[in-house]
Amino acid sequence: MILPIYTYGLATLRKEAEDIDPAQLEGLKELIADMFETMYRSEGVGLAAPQIGRSIRLAVITLDPLKEDYPEYADFNRAYINPHIVEVDNSTTETMEEGCLSLPGIHEPVTRPARIRVQYLDEEGKAHDEWVEGYLARVMQHEFDHLDGKVFTDRLSPLRKQMVKKKLQTIAKGKVHCSYKVKTAR
Numbered sequence: 001m002i003l004p005i006y007t008y009g010l011a012t013l014r015k016e017a018e019d020i021d022p023a024q025l026e027g028l029k030e031l032i033a034d035m036f037e038t039m040y041r042s043e044g045v046g047l048a049a050p051q052i053g054r055s056i057r058l059a060v061i062t063l064d065p066l067k068e069d070y071p072e073y074a075d076f077n078r079a080y081i082n083p084h085i086v087e088v089d090n091s092t093t094e095t096m097e098e099g100c101l102s103l104p105g106i107h108e109p110v111t112r113p114a115r116i117r118v119q120y121l122d123e124e125g126k127a128h129d130e131w132v133e134g135y136l137a138r139v140m141q142h143e144f145d146h147l148d149g150k151v152f153t154d155r156l157s158p159l160r161k162q163m164v165k166k167k168l169q170t171i172a173k174g175k176v177h178c179s180y181k182v183k184t185a186r
């Protein structure tokens, strides 16, 4: 089932999401399947639960669309339950343009650490603790920010922030045009 994507201005996007007990959360498998379907349909490479109105620590990532440039990402479609960035290697940062399904029409370069250590459960409930780099580290940081109530424009310089302010206000007023189903603040 395709779920509407919550856009900037809705309170869920600003809430700190809660860890879940995968054994206790009813309908988790269906929810993950719906999030994958919603992400594919909207042509995103990641989707976090607050973006579909659920304040829980859950995100899906697909890197398969990047396989032309990164063959190692072919068929990379994963769900992350209770993900946490537990360590950051600040020795190297990278700057890349980012966009977000919840912030349609905004694309800005964002500087982030190149390597992070993450802990999470996979869809089978298996615990992972690993260092991640490259494009995956980028997407994880973007998605896991959503679980902390952050969006990527929070990471911009004061000048760039000023430049996107009007666009954010427009989205918060419910004036959005996208090819996918959304829920707007007004």
Ligand code: NI
Pocket: 099, 100, 101, 102, 142, 143, 146
């Ligand atoms: Ni996003």
